[in-house]
Structures are given as structure tokens and as C-alpha cells.
Amino acid sequence: MIVRFLLRFIGILFAYLPGWFVSFICLICGWLIYYFYFSRRRILLSNLDHAFPKKSFRWKKNIARTSCVRTVELGLLSISINWFSKQKLKKKFSVDASIPEFMNYNFGETAATIILIPHFSSMEAMTRLPIHLSHVNPSKIGVIYRPFRNIDIESYLRHTREKFGFIMLSRKNGLFAAKKILRNHGILGLLFDQNAGKNGILATFFGRIASTTGLPDIFHNKFGAKVFVLFPRRTGLWQNISGLQELELQDDSKNSVAFAMNRWLEKTLTSSDAVCADWLWMHNRWHCQAEASNFLHISAKRIDDLRLMEKKTRIFLRLPNWLGDVLMALPAIKAISRSREDAWVTIIAKAQFCEMLRYLSIGDSYISLPRKGFGYFYKISKYRKLFPDFYILLTNSFRGDLESKVIGCPKTFGMASDGMIRPLLTNVWKIPNDLAVGRVHQSVVIQKFFEAMGLNAHIDTNPLLNNPVKDKKIALVCGSENCPEKRWPLDKWCELIEGLLKKYCDYEILLIGTNSDAQMAEVMENNFPKCGAITNLAGKTSLTECLEILAVCSVTIGNDTGGIHLANMVGCPVVAIYGPTNPFRTGPIFASPVKILKKSKNPETSTDISMVNVSDVIAAVDDVIHR
Numbered sequence: 001m002i003v004r005f006l007l008r009f010i011g012i013l014f015a016y017l018p019g020w021f022v023s024f025i026c027l028i029c030g031w032l033i034y035y036f037y038f039s040r041r042r043i044l045l046s047n048l049d050h051a052f053p054k055k056s057f058r059w060k061k062n063i064a065r066t067s068c069v070r071t072v073e074l075g076l077l078s079i080s081i082n083w084f085s086k087q088k089l090k091k092k093f094s095v096d097a098s099i100p101e102f103m104n105y106n107f108g109e110t111a112a113t114i115i116l117i118p119h120f121s122s123m124e125a126m127t128r129l130p131i132h133l134s135h136v137n138p139s140k141i142g143v144i145y146r147p148f149r150n151i152d153i154e155s156y157l158r159h160t161r162e163k164f165g166f167i168m169l170s171r172k173n174g175l176f177a178a179k180k181i182l183r184n185h186g187i188l189g190l191l192f193d194q195n196a197g198k199n200g201i202l203a204t205f206f207g208r209i210a211s212t213t214g215l216p217d218i219f220h221n222k223f224g225a226k227v228f229v230l231f232p233r234r235t236g237l238w239q240n241i242s243g244l245q246e247l248e249l250q251d252d253s254k255n256s257v258a259f260a261m262n263r264w265l266e267k268t269l270t271s272s273d274a275v276c277a278d279w280l281w282m283h284n285r286w287h288c289q290a291e292a293s294n295f296l297h298i299s300a301k302r303i304d305d306l307r308l309m310e311k312k313t314r315i316f317l318r319l320p321n322w323l324g325d326v327l328m329a330l331p332a333i334k335a336i337s338r339s340r341e342d343a344w345v346t347i348i349a350k351a352q353f354c355e356m357l358r359y360l361s362i363g364d365s366y367i368s369l370p371r372k373g374f375g376y377f378y379k380i381s382k383y384r385k386l387f388p389d390f391y392i393l394l395t396n397s398f399r400g401d402l403e404s405k406v407i408g409c410p411k412t413f414g415m416a417s418d419g420m421i422r423p424l425l426t427n428v429w430k431i432p433n434d435l436a437v438g439r440v441h442q443s444v445v446i447q448k449f450f451e452a453m454g455l456n457a458h459i460d461t462n463p464l465l466n467n468p469v470k471d472k473k474i475a476l477v478c479g480s481e482n483c484p485e486k487r488w489p490l491d492k493w494c495e496l497i498e499g500l501l502k503k504y505c506d507y508e509i510l511l512i513g514t515n516s517d518a519q520m521a522e523v524m525e526n527n528f529p530k531c532g533a534i535t536n537l538a539g540k541t542s543l544t545e546c547l548e549i550l551a552v553c554s555v556t557i558g559n560d561t562g563g564i565h566l567a568n569m570v571g572c573p574v575v576a577i578y579g580p581t582n583p584f585r586t587g588p589i590f591a592s593p594v595k596i597l598k599k600s601k602n603p604e605t606s607t608d609i610s611m612v613n614v615s616d617v618i619a620a621v622d623d624v625i626h627r
Helices: 002-016 019-036 038-051 057-083 086-092 098-106 123-132 151-161 175-183 215-223 256-269 273-278 323-339 351-359 376-386 398-407 442-452 490-503 515-526 543-551 562-569 614-626
Strands: 093-095 113-117 141-145 167-170 187-191 201-205 208-212 226-236 239-246 313-318 343-349 365-368 390-393 412-416 427-430 473-477 508-512 534-536 555-559 574-577 594-597
Touching: 002 057, 002 151, 019 038, 019 057, 038 057, 057 123, 057 151, 057 273, 086 093, 086 123, 093 098, 093 123, 098 123, 098 239, 113 215, 123 151, 123 226, 123 239, 141 175, 167 175, 175 187, 175 215, 187 215, 201 256, 208 256, 215 256, 226 256, 226 273, 256 273, 313 323, 313 398, 323 343, 323 442, 323 562, 343 351, 351 365, 351 543, 376 398, 390 398, 398 412, 473 490, 473 543, 473 562, 490 508, 490 515, 490 614, 508 515, 508 543, 515 534, 543 562, 555 562, 555 614, 562 574, 574 614, 594 614
Parallel strands: 093 239, 113 187, 113 226, 141 167, 141 187, 313 343, 313 390, 343 365, 390 412, 412 427, 473 508, 473 555, 508 534, 555 574, 574 594
Antiparallel strands: 201 208, 226 239
16 A cells, blocks of 8 residues: 555656656666666676666666666656646657557558567657547557566556556466457567577577567467557657567568568667667666576577577686696686677786787687786776676686686676685586596586586597697696696606617707796706707797697607696697696597506596606616607
8 A cells, every 4th residue: 555655756756856856867767776776786887888888887877777767767757647638648758650650550450460669768658659549449469578576566566567457467467368359450668678588489689599478479470460560669758659660571481570570670779869868778688598507508498490590609718827737627618609699708817928829819709817916907908898798617726716806796606615605606517427527528617517507518538739849849748837746857847868878879959948947948958968959948838839849840848737738739749747736637639649658547536746667667668658
């Protein structure tokens, strides 16, 4: 009762207030929504940025603010219109010649008609059309609408909308009455949108997949109904001129109406800024295919034609901080674009990783992480304006989770083992116990994580740069940045070089590594001062240059470090020396020859890497090269 009283009071008050004062109230309330309703502001700007990526941010901001004002206008109009006199209604809500002509023609025809009503700020005036059409029986016209959950609001607005005789039909229980109207060659009004949920038709809207209501197509196909669009052109506060346009159907497919009305709306919204701002952008129009269990693939259940689909689903992918971990995730990352063709994948990683992935054409765009220190998260926050739809984290750090929070993505995904809590993420996949054991490879865990998000594409582990012609070069990767215990001792490396120089005297030995490996590589080089077959490249090449070098080497020998994974990724045969780490968990994964050396019958057991003999390494090299 209190709600109804308030609605009546507000309705009467605003119905008689001066227009300039109502405009001022709408402006203030609209701007308050824009500046303080943060979640809705993000939806507004994200929708506009996806639909009009080439427009300036200033333009999008202006359209978003105006759309907020128009939303308030619509809300107040819905409450107040009941108290307008007929003279005031005729003056404010007029019609062009198309509507009387249509009514005279339609009621003389023996055909059903569907009128689609888009979400413009004056759509509430549709129920006032009978005042302009006194010769038409409004009881032959029904309008399907979405009822409000609050009983008092629903009762008040339904009474207001039925005041002039239209039959209001709830989506929940009014479909039988709607079919009866069409069967009797009446007119059915439908409010069409792009947020119809799981029961909608997947169709493109501004190049993005949206769930569009399928009712117009169902009624059109069943009753042979003609389809029109009611277009209320706003001329001022609570003023419009309404007209009807017949919808041009491009084909006879079962979902032709859904596709045609989306194309009509796209064309209309791009016709002028005023029309664009009058549409209700505040709704999340593209909120489909977003469930955590299936967002990495497009469900084909209700799809008819997605030829106009563009790569507008923005996925941010935060990579790990270690090279080996990054390379082990690449097969699953590559599969994303095959599983979801509309995905635009933005890689977030260290600068050197971004450079390498750009060279390998993995990902669509790249964000290089800034240096740690003061202002780090301020620099990260600038990427909020990219408006990602999904954010996948392959890191397990709180800093990575905080980055996703600062960027402001509505859907964030990560994985966690038992006992690990990640409160900043919206979706956390708990790693099953059977995947947490040492005999399951890390890449398999990542693959299962992606499959839990709906990935259904084949995981391809073929090398990314498989050069069939190999030079007579042997690469040595002697460092290990994140764990000194994984380094084979310096004296073993020197002994290995000596053995290789004797057995492969016509081969060149390349010392590969990062800046932190340069000192060790220099000692190794100086140990053979008169040998011209050793080239020290540690710390002297970029990651991209390094993978080009490794791609043409005959074999790469190294500890369990990023270098051997890099060589394996580009198709270079690998001899990997393991000690404390488990090769079943972190071994090379690409389909290229690999020899694992570890002094333990059980790979899960931690051993001293120095127990691996030089003779075993040379024997493994012989096997790889001769093969």
C-alpha cells in the first residue's frame, strides 16, 4: 500500500510540475547514476566501447550520461503518464501518417501483425496510441511485456498501461492469449531486446553475440504475421513522434526476424547521436555465453547464422612470470581462438614475453607489465578503459588477483589447490586431487582448467617453429633463474664442453642464457681461451632472437629451465638434466625429441642434480643427433 501511495503521489506531482523543472530533476538524477552507480557506468561504457570502438572516449562518455538521463525520463514517464489529460497526451505523443495508414490497411486485411517496440525512452507512449485511432478497437491489440517482481509496482503500471484499452500480456502466462490475438488476425506488440537469456536466439548485434528473443520468429512462422517496427522519435521531454516501418526480412530462415530487427536497430542507432543516446544502453545487452562453465566456447544450440560475428569478446589472459610456465600454457592458449571464434585475446605478461608471443602470432593484443614499485597499480588501472569481458589468470599470486580487480573486469577466473583462497576472483576452479599429484603434467592441469571454462578445441602440441634444416650447433642452457638447486655444477658443464669439442669438433657450441647467467657463461668460455668453436650469447640476445637461434640448432642441453622449453617449442631436440624437480610435472611438452636425465628410478623423488654424469649427457646427445 505504501508503494502504491508513493507511486500515485510521485506520478501526480511530476505530471503537473513545469517541464523545465522535470528536465532538471532528470538531469541531476541521471548524472548521479552515471557518476556514483559504478557497476552500471561500467556496463554503459563497455557496451558503447564494444559497439563503437572507433569513437572517442569523450563521445562515449557523453552518450552514456545522456542515456542515464533518458532512463530516468522513462521511469518518471511510466509513473506519471496515467495523470496526463487526453489533450496533453495528443500534444506530447503524436504520430506520423504511417500509423493511421497502417491501421486502416491492417484491419481491412485478414492477416496477423507483429509490432516490435525497441527500448527507447518514449516506448511507454505506445499504450497511448488509441487516442489517435478512435476507429480502431484496441481490444484487438495485445502487448507482451515483462512483469515487475514487486506486486504493487506491477499492479500500478499494468493499470496505467491498460487505461486506453490495450491488452497487456505477461511473458510468464500471456502467450496463449497472444496466440489467440494473432489467430484472429489482430496486432501483437513485442518489446524486443538482446538479453533473452538461455531461451533466446544467438544472433549478432554490433558484431557481438547476443541472446535475442525468439518470440517474433515463432509467431511470424506460425501465423504468417507481417512484422513492423514502432519507432518513437524523441522531440523533447516526454515528447515524441511515432511511426511504423515494415521490417525487411533478408531470407526465409526460421530466425530471419531476429536477425533483421538487430540489423534495423544497428542502422537506427548509428543514424545520429541523439537517437543513439535515447536508447537504454544501461542494460547488459550482451550478457550471454558468460557462464563460468561454458564461456570459452559458443553454444550452437540456438544459432542459425553468425556470419557477421566479429572478434569482440574481450578476454584478458594474465601469464605466469616464469618462461617455462608460459611455454607450457601455450597449447591451451592457442586453442582459445579455435574454440571461441569471436574471442579477442589480450596477453598480459612481462615485456619480453609479449614480444615473443607477438612474433609467434599468439594472442591479438599485448599489455606489458610495468616495473614493480611506486605507481605500479596506477599504471595497471589505465587498462580499465579497455573493458575486458573475461579475465583469466594463470598466476597464483595475490598481486595478479589485485591487478584484475584494479582493471575492473566483471568476470575473473583462476585456479586454486586445496586450502588456497582467492577472494578477489569471481570464479575459482579447485584443482582436483587426482590432478594435484606429481605424475600429472602442469600443462594438463592448465588444459583441464580451460576445459572447465568450456574449451572444446583440440590441444595442438606441434612445435611452433619447426625448422627441418639444422645447423651444426649445440646450445647449452646452463642457468636457472628461479632455483639454484636446478643448476648442473659449473665443473660438469666445463667437462661436458671438453667432451663435446672432442667428439663434435666440427660443431659450434652456443652458450645461451639471461643476464643472470652471463657470469657463469663467461667463466665457461674463459676455461677454453684458444677455442674458436664456443660463442657466448648469454645476456646478449632477446627472447625472440634466442628462439630463432635455437630453432636451427641440432640439440639443446640444459637444466630444467625456460631455455629447454623454448628449444622444445621451436622443434629443437632437447637433452634435459633434472635433479630436484619432477619431469612428469614440468618436462617439455611439444612434439619434438626429448631425452630426460635424472638419477632416480622415481621421477617424483628429489635428487642432487650433480649425480647426473657427463658421459650420460654425451650419450644422450649422440642418440639425439644420430637419430
